[in-house]
Amino acid sequence: MLKEMIQLNDEHILKEFLDDIHAHDLAELFVELTDQEKNKVFSLLPNEKLAELVSYLEAEDAAEILTEFDLEKQVELVEMMEPDDAADIIIELDKEEKEELLDKLSDDSEIKELMQYDEDETGSVMTTLFIVVEPDLDVKKATKKVIKEADQVESINTIFVADEKNIYLGAVALRDLLKAKTPLEVKELIMEYPVSIDTDPINKTVQAIRNYGIYEMPVVDEYGKLLGMVTLDDALDVYQEEAQEDFEKLAALPETEEDSGPLKTAMHRIPWLITLLIVSLPIALITRQFEHVLTAVAILIVFQPLILGSAGNVATQTLAVTLQMLSTHEKGIIKNSAKEILTGIMNGFIIGLIAFVMTNIFALINTSLTTDPLLIGLVVGLSLWLTVIVAPILAILIPLALHTFKLDPAVASGPFITTLIDLTAQLIYFGLATLILGGLL
Amino acid sequence: MIKKINFKHSDEQLKKQLKPLFAYDLALYYPLLDDLEKKRLLNLIGLDKMTDMFVELDVEDQLDLISRLSEAKQKTLFRNMESDDLKEFIEDIDEENRPQIMSLLSKVKAKTISLLLTYDEDVAASIMSTDYISISLSNTIKEATDHVIKDSKETDYIDTLFVVDDEKRIVGLIDLKDLIMARSNQVLEKIMIDDFQFVYDDETIEKAIQTVVDYDRNVIPVLDSDDHILGIVTADDVFDEIIEASEDDYQKMALLSDYESSSSAFERTKQRLPWLMIAVVLNLLMASFLSIFEGTLQAVTIIVFFQPLILGMAGNIGTQALAVTILGINKNEFDGKHIPKDHLFKEVLIGLLNSVLLGIAAFIFVTLFLTLFPAQGDILPYRMGLVVFFAMSASMFVSSFMGALIPIILNKFDQDPSAASGPLMTTVNDLFALVIYFSIATLVFL
Numbered sequence: 001m002l003k004e005m006i007q008l009n010d011e012h013i014l015k016e017f018l019d020d021i022h023a024h025d026l027a028e029l030f031v032e033l034t035d036q037e038k039n040k041v042f043s044l045l046p047n048e049k050l051a052e053l054v055s056y057l058e059a060e061d062a063a064e065i066l067t068e069f070d071l072e073k074q075v076e077l078v079e080m081m082e083p084d085d086a087a088d089i090i091i092e093l094d095k096e097e098k099e100e101l102l103d104k105l106s107d108d109s110e111i112k113e114l115m116q117y118d119e120d121e122t123g124s125v126m127t128t129l130f131i132v133v134e135p136d137l138d139v140k141k142a143t144k145k146v147i148k149e150a151d152q153v154e155s156i157n158t159i160f161v162a163d164e165k166n167i168y169l170g171a172v173a174l175r176d177l178l179k180a181k182t183p184l185e186v187k188e189l190i191m192e193y194p195v196s197i198d199t200d201p202i203n204k205t206v207q208a209i210r211n212y213g214i215y216e217m218p219v220v221d222e223y224g225k226l227l228g229m230v231t232l233d234d235a236l237d238v239y240q241e242e243a244q245e246d247f248e249k250l251a252a253l254p255e256t257e258e259d260s261g262p263l264k265t266a267m268h269r270i271p272w273l274i275t276l277l278i279v280s281l282p283i284a285l286i287t288r289q290f291e292h293v294l295t296a297v298a299i300l301i302v303f304q305p306l307i308l309g310s311a312g313n314v315a316t317q318t319l320a321v322t323l324q325m326l327s328t329h330e331k332g333i334i335k336n337s338a339k340e341i342l343t344g345i346m347n348g349f350i351i352g353l354i355a356f357v358m359t360n361i362f363a364l365i366n367t368s369l370t371t372d373p374l375l376i377g378l379v380v381g382l383s384l385w386l387t388v389i390v391a392p393i394l395a396i397l398i399p400l401a402l403h404t405f406k407l408d409p410a411v412a413s414g415p416f417i418t419t420l421i422d423l424t425a426q427l428i429y430f431g432l433a434t435l436i437l438g439g440l441l
Numbered sequence: 442m443i444k445k446i447n448f449k450h451s452d453e454q455l456k457k458q459l460k461p462l463f464a465y466d467l468a469l470y471y472p473l474l475d476d477l478e479k480k481r482l483l484n485l486i487g488l489d490k491m492t493d494m495f496v497e498l499d500v501e502d503q504l505d506l507i508s509r510l511s512e513a514k515q516k517t518l519f520r521n522m523e524s525d526d527l528k529e530f531i532e533d534i535d536e537e538n539r540p541q542i543m544s545l546l547s548k549v550k551a552k553t554i555s556l557l558l559t560y561d562e563d564v565a566a567s568i569m570s571t572d573y574i575s576i577s578l579s580n581t582i583k584e585a586t587d588h589v590i591k592d593s594k595e596t597d598y599i600d601t602l603f604v605v606d607d608e609k610r611i612v613g614l615i616d617l618k619d620l621i622m623a624r625s626n627q628v629l630e631k632i633m634i635d636d637f638q639f640v641y642d643d644e645t646i647e648k649a650i651q652t653v654v655d656y657d658r659n660v661i662p663v664l665d666s667d668d669h670i671l672g673i674v675t676a677d678d679v680f681d682e683i684i685e686a687s688e689d690d691y692q693k694m695a696l697l698s699d700y701e702s703s704s705s706a707f708e709r710t711k712q713r714l715p716w717l718m719i720a721v722v723l724n725l726l727m728a729s730f731l732s733i734f735e736g737t738l739q740a741v742t743i744i745v746f747f748q749p750l751i752l753g754m755a756g757n758i759g760t761q762a763l764a765v766t767i768l769g770i771n772k773n774e775f776d777g778k779h780i781p782k783d784h785l786f787k788e789v790l791i792g793l794l795n796s797v798l799l800g801i802a803a804f805i806f807v808t809l810f811l812t813l814f815p816a817q818g819d820i821l822p823y824r825m826g827l828v829v830f831f832a833m834s835a836s837m838f839v840s841s842f843m844g845a846l847i848p849i850i851l852n853k854f855d856q857d858p859s860a861a862s863g864p865l866m867t868t869v870n871d872l873f874a875l876v877i878y879f880s881i882a883t884l885v886f887l
Contacts, residue, residue, distance in 0.1 A: 022638075192463065210681070243691070265791050273795060277806075283746075284807075287745060295742045302738075304745065305724055305748070305875065309720060313720055316695050350710075351721045354721055366735075415757040
């Protein structure tokens with residue numbers, strides 16, 4: 001739509017169109033334009049809308065666009081953005097450009113403060129635009145202050161209260177403030193309200209916003225000084241990103257890159273596949289040790305997918321549960337692990353029993369395959385049980401170990417764990433076979 | 442985690458202890474308390490906090506809580522609740538108990554709830570709340586402000602107000618912020634936002650969620666086909682919906698059904714067992730089918746060395762394709778007519794490329810392996826390498842194709858696309874991979 005508008009070549013109509021369109025919609029149309037068309041849009045957009053447009057783009061794209069302007073305009077644009085958006089974009093700039101731009105910003109710039117935080121700290125997504133009133137202010141004066149400052153903030157639903165040293169005391173609902181009759185001091189209206197610390201993991205803050213059903217979460221430093229707030233819409237964005245990342249990791253997918261061609265995407269995904277291939281190589285080595293059993297009792301081979309597959313399924317289940325607990329910082333990992341292992345023991349017993357019975361029947365029908373159906377059934381059933389017990393143990397220990405060594409536990413994705421389980425299961429299966437069927441050789 | 446509440450304290454002290462606790466935290470506690478503790482807690486926390494806590498409880502605990510209240514308190518509790526929360530509660534309880542609860546509501550509220558209950562569970566209107574404030578376009582700034590301050594209920598969403606014309610049709614929104622900043626001689630129309638985002642009542646929940654997320658709104662109105670406002674969808678409800686949906690996907694991908702961290706080992710066993718049993722039975726069926734290759738297996742035992750490798754890699758690439766496709770569907774990327782085809786084409790290309798590359802890597806590895814560790818019999822390493830190359834490339838390719846195709850088909854027929862991560866799919870892929878592998882081996886070696 002925007003493309004056609006530009007091709008019409010009527011500046012007046014185009015300008016009107018750009019005035020009316022929401023910055024989000026504009027951002028979606030914008031990415032499809034050619035460089036020339038983009039320049040045309042730039043020339044017609046007032047700075048304020050341009051800043052909005054840039055905020056709605058992916059941070060990487062936004063950074064690229066930002067560099068097309070001279071330094072003076074860059075400064076003007078980032079100062080118009082919400083500080084947290086601006087910080088996200090500046091982080092994406094090349095080192096030199098970043099330094100140049102930061103030099104031009106004043107030293108007490110909120111953008112600079114936000115950029116000091118780690119990506120996964122609450123401080124990195126907070127906005128510094130909020131209204132704060134002092135506790136001993138009269139409600140009438142407080143209301144006046146709110147009205148005066150309302151223009152600079154996104155929302156005035158919740159007003160924070162802090163003392164003269166900026167120590168956070170609580171929050172006041174705008175409704176209560178408006179309804180209150182003077183003379184009354186603000187502190188009489190303060191309600192219990194949650195708070196986050198700037199170095200808290202962002203996941204924790206996002207969970208808290210959800211749990212407490214609030215739209216703004218105040219953020220304080222370790223001394224209780226009020227620094228800013230995290231809004232629900234930012235929390236939502238963070239959550240969606242994190243959820244997608246967890247999902248991708250479970251599937252051994254590297255972070256998605258939008259709009260890249262098949263070749264590039266294929267190359268992007270292949271490192272993980274190669275890694276998995278290499279991890280599965282020792283399986284062949286293990287199997288080789290048991291070649292004599294396999295030659296003697298070839299029927300074992302057809303049950304191998306059953307044992308490896310079931311162990312893999314169980315491990316994936318436990319892995320997902322463990323990862324979720326780690327990422328939401330839930331307590332009680334040990335209790336949960338005990339439950340998981342117990343679950344493995346029970347499930348393993350039942351499916352082991354089923355496998356035992358069915359293998360027996362199967363071996364009775366195909367008499368040519370074995371002379372001893374009962375023993376084959378025993379090997380398959382027992383191996384299945386044992387592997388289903390071992391699988392959750394590995395699926396707990398590996399992410400926990402990674403977590404303890406401060407590595408991202410989600411690296412131990414479903415496929416990765418499954419491959420390790422294959423290795424173990426193989427050892428158990430063929431090992432048991434040698435032990436039990438040893439007499440047959 | 443929250444500190445333990447000490448019920449040994451006197452009422453006075455206990456009250457002090459409860460004061461800084463939030464309703465959500467209390468809700469985590471409530472199910473763990475004994476009868477006497479519940480009674481004391483309910484007496485001490487005040488009805489407002491009790492209402493907030495009530496909303497967070499599971500339905501069994503909600504019913505338990507209600508049974509401990511006098512009828513007057515029950516009425517107040519329901520009056521304090523937001524309409525969407527109340528509707529959810531009534532939806533969750535057994536049908537025969539509903540009239541009894543409905544009789545405790547005010548006439549207006551009962552009517553609202555009955556109306557809300559009529560919506561299908563996947564339309565936007567089913568998650569809306571009716572606690573919003575509308576103001577008439579003809580109002581002055583002062584009238585509008587007074588209306589908000591004096592007539593709004595505690596449960597009403599007041600950050601944004603909805604402006605309606607004489608026929609009650611919506612004409613715009615006003616942020617409360619702009620209303621209180623406005624000078625008294627301004628007209629409402631001047632401060633009103635007239636190009637605003639909304640959904641119609643019969644549009645999907647996904648549409649409502651997408652609108653809230655894309656435009657960073659805290660609230661959007663739900664309209665009927667004549668532009669009358671029926672209710673609002675707020676960002677905190679959207680947040681809940683998003684969390685539910687993505688947890689659901691994650692669990693399905695991980696073969697879990699309805700996982701709760703509180704459930705016991707026994708409950709977990711019961712939940713997961715059906716799944717595992719299906720997988721076991723399917724695998725056993727597969728095993729019996731594979732016994733037709735008995736001759737090959739007996740003659741060329743070394744093919745089993747590389748069997749887990751082939752199955753594993755096929756599974757891995759399938760999982761990747763599946764995850765990408767499910768994420769795409771969730772983000773509504775495939776709404777257009779041609780996009781699923783484009784996506785499928787792209788995934789097929791990626792699958793082809795990676796299958797062949799991994800196949801080559803596997804060929805090199807197998808040949809090296811058998812040269813270093815010669816197997817029994819007189820099998821030439823490179824020939825086994827070739828068998829693995831063909832089997833692995835073919836099965837990886839098919840698996841990645843299925844991973845991309847099945848969720849799209851399921852979605853087309855309005856089925857849950859994440860169901861594609863199930864055991865049936867895995868078994869079909871395994872079966873296909875093994876049949877190719879054993880067939881090629883039979884051809885080459887026998």
